[in-house]
Amino acid sequence: MEPRIGVYTCHCGSNIAGTVDVAEVTRFAQDLDGVVIARDYKFMCSDPGQKLIKKDIKELGLNRVVVASCSPTMHEPTFRRACQEAGINPYLFEMANIREHCSWVTEDKQEATEKAKALVSAAVSRVYYHEPLETREVPINPNTLVVGGGIAGIQAALKIADSGHKVYLVETSPSIGGHMAQLDKTFPTLDCSACILTPKMTLVGSHPYIELLTYSEVEEVSGYIGNFKVKIRKKAKYVDADKCTGCGICQIKCPAKVDSEFEAGLGKRKVIYTPFPQAVPNIPVIDREHCIYFIKGKCRACEKFCEVGAIDFEQQDEILEVEVGSIIVTTGFEVFDPTPIYQYGYGRLDNVVTSLEFERLVNSAGPTDGEILLKDGSHPESIAIIHCVGSRDEQYHEYCSRVCCMYSMKFAHLIKEHTDAEVYEFYIDIRSFGKGYEEFYNRILSEGTTFIRGKPAEVTNIAETPEEKGKLVVQFEDTLAGLQRRLPVDMVILSCALEPQPDAGKTARLFNINRSADGFFLEKHPKLDPVATMTDGVFIAGCCQGPKDIPDTVAQASAAAAEVLAMISKGKVEIEAATAIIDESICTSCQACLLVCPYSAIDFDEEKKVCRVNEALCKGCGACVGGCPSDAINLKHYTNEQIVAQMEGALV
Amino acid sequence: MKQYSYYPGCSAEATAIGLGLSVEVIAKPLDMELIEIEGWTCCGSTPYGSVDELESIVVAARNLALAEKAGLDLVTPCSSCFVTLYRAHIHLIDHPRLMAQVNQALAVAGLAYHGNLRIRHLTEVLSNDITPEVIASKVKRPLNGLKVAPYYGCQLVRPRYGTDDTEFPQSLDRLVECLGAEAVYFPLKARCCGGALTISEESRVLGLIRKLLDNALENSAQCIVTPCPLCQTNLDAYQSRVNSKFKTHYNLPVLFITQLIGLALGIDSTSLGLNTNIVSPGIVLEYILRQEVKSGA
Numbered sequence A: 001m002e003p004r005i006g007v008y009t010c011h012c013g014s015n016i017a018g019t020v021d022v023a024e025v026t027r028f029a030q031d032l033d034g035v036v037i038a039r040d041y042k043f044m045c046s047d048p049g050q051k052l053i054k055k056d057i058k059e060l061g062l063n064r065v066v067v068a069s070c071s072p073t074m075h076e077p078t079f080r081r082a083c084q085e086a087g088i089n090p091y092l093f094e095m096a097n098i099r100e101h102c103s104w105v106t107e108d109k110q111e112a113t114e115k116a117k118a119l120v121s122a123a124v125s126r127v128y129y130h131e132p133l134e135t136r137e138v139p140i141n142p143n144t145l146v147v148g149g150g151i152a153g154i155q156a157a158l159k160i161a162d163s164g165h166k167v168y169l170v171e172t173s174p175s176i177g178g179h180m181a182q183l184d185k186t187f188p189t190l191d192c193s194a195c196i197l198t199p200k201m202t203l204v205g206s207h208p209y210i211e212l213l214t215y216s217e218v219e220e221v222s223g224y225i226g227n228f229k230v231k232i233r234k235k236a237k238y239v240d241a242d243k244c245t246g247c248g249i250c251q252i253k254c255p256a257k258v259d260s261e262f263e264a265g266l267g268k269r270k271v272i273y274t275p276f277p278q279a280v281p282n283i284p285v286i287d288r289e290h291c292i293y294f295i296k297g298k299c300r301a302c303e304k305f306c307e308v309g310a311i312d313f314e315q316q317d318e319i320l321e322v323e324v325g326s327i328i329v330t331t332g333f334e335v336f337d338p339t340p341i342y343q344y345g346y347g348r349l350d351n352v353v354t355s356l357e358f359e360r361l362v363n364s365a366g367p368t369d370g371e372i373l374l375k376d377g378s379h380p381e382s383i384a385i386i387h388c389v390g391s392r393d394e395q396y397h398e399y400c401s402r403v404c405c406m407y408s409m410k411f412a413h414l415i416k417e418h419t420d421a422e423v424y425e426f427y428i429d430i431r432s433f434g435k436g437y438e439e440f441y442n443r444i445l446s447e448g449t450t451f452i453r454g455k456p457a458e459v460t461n462i463a464e465t466p467e468e469k470g471k472l473v474v475q476f477e478d479t480l481a482g483l484q485r486r487l488p489v490d491m492v493i494l495s496c497a498l499e500p501q502p503d504a505g506k507t508a509r510l511f512n513i514n515r516s517a518d519g520f521f522l523e524k525h526p527k528l529d530p531v532a533t534m535t536d537g538v539f540i541a542g543c544c545q546g547p548k549d550i551p552d553t554v555a556q557a558s559a560a561a562a563e564v565l566a567m568i569s570k571g572k573v574e575i576e577a578a579t580a581i582i583d584e585s586i587c588t589s590c591q592a593c594l595l596v597c598p599y600s601a602i603d604f605d606e607e608k609k610v611c612r613v614n615e616a617l618c619k620g621c622g623a624c625v626g627g628c629p630s631d632a633i634n635l636k637h638y639t640n641e642q643i644v645a646q647m648e649g650a651l652v
Numbered sequence B: 001m002k003q004y005s006y007y008p009g010c011s012a013e014a015t016a017i018g019l020g021l022s023v024e025v026i027a028k029p030l031d032m033e034l035i036e037i038e039g040w041t042c043c044g045s046t047p048y049g050s051v052d053e054l055e056s057i058v059v060a061a062r063n064l065a066l067a068e069k070a071g072l073d074l075v076t077p078c079s080s081c082f083v084t085l086y087r088a089h090i091h092l093i094d095h096p097r098l099m100a101q102v103n104q105a106l107a108v109a110g111l112a113y114h115g116n117l118r119i120r121h122l123t124e125v126l127s128n129d130i131t132p133e134v135i136a137s138k139v140k141r142p143l144n145g146l147k148v149a150p151y152y153g154c155q156l157v158r159p160r161y162g163t164d165d166t167e168f169p170q171s172l173d174r175l176v177e178c179l180g181a182e183a184v185y186f187p188l189k190a191r192c193c194g195g196a197l198t199i200s201e202e203s204r205v206l207g208l209i210r211k212l213l214d215n216a217l218e219n220s221a222q223c224i225v226t227p228c229p230l231c232q233t234n235l236d237a238y239q240s241r242v243n244s245k246f247k248t249h250y251n252l253p254v255l256f257i258t259q260l261i262g263l264a265l266g267i268d269s270t271s272l273g274l275n276t277n278i279v280s281p282g283i284v285l286e287y288i289l290r291q292e293v294k295s296g297a
Helices: A022-031 A048-058 A070-083 A099-105 A109-128 A151-162 A193-206 A247-253 A291-297 A301-305 A355-362 A404-418 A437-446 A504-513 A548-572 A592-596 A622-628 A641-649 B017-027 B047-051 B054-071 B078-095 B096-107 B122-130 B132-137 B171-177 B202-218 B229-237 B239-246 B257-264 B284-294
Strands: A005-010 A034-041 A064-069 A093-098 A136-139 A144-147 A165-168 A210-213 A214-222 A225-235 A256-260 A268-270 A318-324 A328-329 A331-337 A353-354 A380-388 A422-427 A450-453 A457-461 A472-478 A482-490 A491-496 A498-500 A538-540 A572-575 A581-582 A604-607 A611-613 A632-633 B002-006 B032-036 B074-076 B118-120 B148-149 B223-226 B255-256
Touching: A005 A022, A005 A048, A005 A109, A005 A491, A022 A034, A022 A064, A022 A109, A048 A064, A048 A070, A048 B054, A064 A070, A064 A109, A064 A641, A070 A093, A093 A099, A093 A109, A099 A109, A099 A214, A099 B229, A109 A641, A144 A151, A144 A318, A144 A622, A151 A165, A151 A193, A151 A210, A151 A548, A151 B229, A165 A214, A165 A225, A193 A210, A214 A504, A225 A328, A225 B132, A301 B148, A318 A611, A328 A504, A328 A548, A353 A355, A355 A404, A355 A491, A380 A404, A380 A472, A380 A482, A404 A422, A404 A491, A422 A472, A450 A472, A457 B229, A472 A491, A538 A548, A548 B284, A572 B223, A581 A611, A592 A622, A622 A632, B002 B122, B017 B032, B017 B229, B017 B255, B017 B257, B047 B054, B047 B078, B054 B078, B054 B096, B074 B078, B074 B122, B078 B096, B078 B118, B118 B122, B122 B171, B122 B257, B132 B171, B148 B171, B171 B257, B202 B223, B202 B229, B202 B239, B223 B229, B255 B257, B257 B284
Parallel strands: A005 A034, A005 A064, A064 A093, A144 A165, A144 A328, A165 A210, A328 A538, A353 A491, A380 A422, A380 A491, A422 A450, B002 B032, B002 B074, B074 B118, B148 B223, B223 B255
Antiparallel strands: A136 A572, A214 A225, A225 A318, A256 A268, A331 A498, A457 A472, A472 A482, A581 A632, A604 A611
């Protein structure tokens, strides 16, 4: 069929028409090969603008359309839809970007008009060779995988499960709850973290639509949006969950103790353990690495005392394979280890503690029952809190961890509540940006906490005066007073940064997620697509995407759940038609394309010895086309013929 | 034999003669050939930059240009020279316009600098090129647990050169230990000695020196070692003034690391310039001797 092309140049008010002579562009387009009609209009994207195109398609029998206006990321879908509604295939449409690429960046009117003409000419030459393509639809499996059982994972899992859809919730540690379970109070409302979290944990544990897989890890993910296959390793717990009643006698009788991860190393736990009393599930696991029986071959104290015979030393890891339609990654964060900052003395000087350690120290369920004690058991009379440890520091993390100002001020309040100690906050800037946060800051100020603007140079135990003897001395520049000062205190709290999990790289590869420069997982769009990733069907929420507080984490987790539910409720997903295709008669099975494909969309067919593109995964980026040494790959909608025609058109 | 261009700096020929002498005599046994740059002049020193930045860089660049011609790594034993030369080099390669300006000045003397020079501190060369392992293999008189406070000073590690930690450096500790001595815990090892402020703010500097001496003694050091001529001068020559100001009785020898290495290599104390140290290093020599006798050597 002979191409009959319509060209429509948009004024975009004065955005384009202010610099480009649109009438001239229209006159020029009229004479191009295959062009039946060329028009210009104030706003092509408006309803009348679209009607103009539709009318011409019907009345003039157009079978190709070019719109010269803004960026295709802005309005390509609009015009493709208009074409489709008027009865022509949406891929027979082409857009010339004469706004962002031309009128906005060119001052000279003559120059801008010439460039617009070249861009229109290129689009017309290209659309000449366009072929109709069909988008495909694939069904969505209504099951969901949530990876990580902190508050983000809990929230997302509950939202989805409450709608009656199955969720697999995978957590590496023996209990869900994450960091939030370790915290004492939450800012700015000061409600108890555990009190608001544990009801949700219990709901997860008993939910008919949630299959909770604790002490488990995702090992392999394959497939694509709507149709993922996931392999999960359920690590041996050496406790039969069906028999165990959670009575806890095994934990009392176990003779071996190690540092408790949950107590941030401040307390001990047994080797058969649940991390904390409200753990979900309330079934202990045996830490094989430290178990006396596994090390020396005897003990089995837990087995002897278990009345229901739930201990099973023969248990093996299990591999579970599940199929899900979408995945939400909520793997959280790690607290920055301040040991490398030698000058703050962490790990070297007594009574220098991290923020997470202090959360446990002030927690009534913690190792000191909430009493703030120094190493020697006495009560501190003064406490310094150093902000931005590992954050806003080029040596460690350039970013602001967003929660430290607020939790540091929460600490000040809790210290005042529990003790008579003086509190000094050393800050660079106070960032109290959230709802009710500035009010909280004012409240802490009014409670008599001293705020000192300046990042301390060091914390030392080397006294210079008799008053400093036996104290921790903070050496700092008070930048508001313009003075170098020393302050003797009894305890120093380091408000440590939130950083990516140490295995974030591995997780990113597993789920095919990108990471930003700071190491956190990268969202698809920082503003308009904050929980999606570049891999369709894989979503992220909570601190694995970047440091954030509990309200933001919960909001993101709910957003991710909404994205998943929208997919499930639609039941199918449309897949991009502009995908790569491999000519199997040319493919030499070198597999170079497998290496360059950023979406893992190419498989190697062992039998036929050829590579094949999985259209559901292919994003049409074209990396494989360039990477193929045999020229066996073509990208639909970006064929060599089309690209060359576009270049020739631009050169008129 | 590893070859280097050598820039002694003025201190090594005057106030820190012990440094200059000891570097020269340990080079050969450690398989280093230090080829002194012909016609080297003052590096410009640290304070010049705050008087006239451009001039100070030209002064440093003159020496860099001379060394670049030789085509070898440039080594200096002086921390202050190291900072000055290194900073001038970084400034010049970061700012091509400055480089052109400076080269215009150098052209008068028929010189030019292109930025193709590696500037290194002797301590770093001993640590990374010669290595503590090789030094250990050449030790003739092991120092048998002599308790040494390794004092880096500020300029050896600041600004961040990427060769050692700024707050808790390790390279000097390794050099001390490879001689059979014990590097004691010395938390102030990278703190300021007061630098050139001994001239303008003496009483403040005496306080700083006292802190360092006190911290070294508290951790049972029998002596302090440092690579820096200014640190050595302050801690050594001003020790008696600290004593009279604070009514203290410090008598802690302050040696150059190169002197300590020399002793372990079996070189006599006069060749190492130990007779030029102000606080007598007698206790150190005595300890080494007594240990030798004990082990029947």
